[in-house]
Amino acid sequence: MAAELHLALAGEPVVLHADRALYWPRGGSLMIADLHLGKGDAFRRAGVAVPSGGTRDDLARLDRLVRHFEPRSLWILGDVLHGAVHDVGWRATWAAWRDAHTALDVAAVIGNHDRALADARLGIAMLGRGIDAGPFALRHEPAASPLHVVCGHLHPWVRLPGLGMRRWPAFWLGEGTTVLPAFSAFTGGAPIPAGEGTRVVVCADGAIAEVGARA
Numbered sequence: 001m002a003a004e005l006h007l008a009l010a011g012e013p014v015v016l017h018a019d020r021a022l023y024w025p026r027g028g029s030l031m032i033a034d035l036h037l038g039k040g041d042a043f044r045r046a047g048v049a050v051p052s053g054g055t056r057d058d059l060a061r062l063d064r065l066v067r068h069f070e071p072r073s074l075w076i077l078g079d080v081l082h083g084a085v086h087d088v089g090w091r092a093t094w095a096a097w098r099d100a101h102t103a104l105d106v107a108a109v110i111g112n113h114d115r116a117l118a119d120a121r122l123g124i125a126m127l128g129r130g131i132d133a134g135p136f137a138l139r140h141e142p143a144a145s146p147l148h149v150v151c152g153h154l155h156p157w158v159r160l161p162g163l164g165m166r167r168w169p170a171f172w173l174g175e176g177t178t179v180l181p182a183f184s185a186f187t188g189g190a191p192i193p194a195g196e197g198t199r200v201v202v203c204a205d206g207a208i209a210e211v212g213a214r215a
Helices: 039-045 054-069 089-099
Strands: 004-009 012-017 021-024 029-032 073-077 105-109 130-133 136-139 148-151 156-158 168-174 177-179 199-204 207-211
Touching: 004 207, 012 054, 021 054, 029 054, 054 089, 073 136
Parallel strands: 029 073, 073 105, 136 148, 148 177
Antiparallel strands: 004 012, 012 021, 021 029, 130 136, 156 168, 168 177, 168 199, 199 207
């Protein structure tokens, strides 16, 4: 199975990648949603024992995507952060990643977890609650728009027949809206309901494929 799926959204060619990203060639833009930097640290501060290294692994995946597509810009569609910003390990990991990609314009739509983002000094430009680019309305959450909405927030997933109860992150393509899977591997989410006009593209262990909607 391939790691990329080429299709058109609102008549515009795009590439969906198994590493949970959308690339828009004409705009030279790589799009991800729900990075949730510092989520593991927040859980550990609350006394919940979770493994470390989640941010490092997520940024290694993002590094591969940037080197593969060579975009001019990275747009994060909300929830860059998970909560308050502390001087803990993930900040140094992010700083090293940003230093390795100084020529890349990185900007973010504000998500519901991003209250501390404006003052976090992460080298990320702020796009407010959304921005329109070409035929796309870039938002954090699904919203009404005359343009095709590309967003995140819902962390969509599906289960696949014969593969047990595992939840697989997926792109959810509906009429006028595309919801990206959560980029962070350390997230929950919501099952994609079956519905007429719905397309589901699942990301499964480095491969990507369109499947029927299954909750």
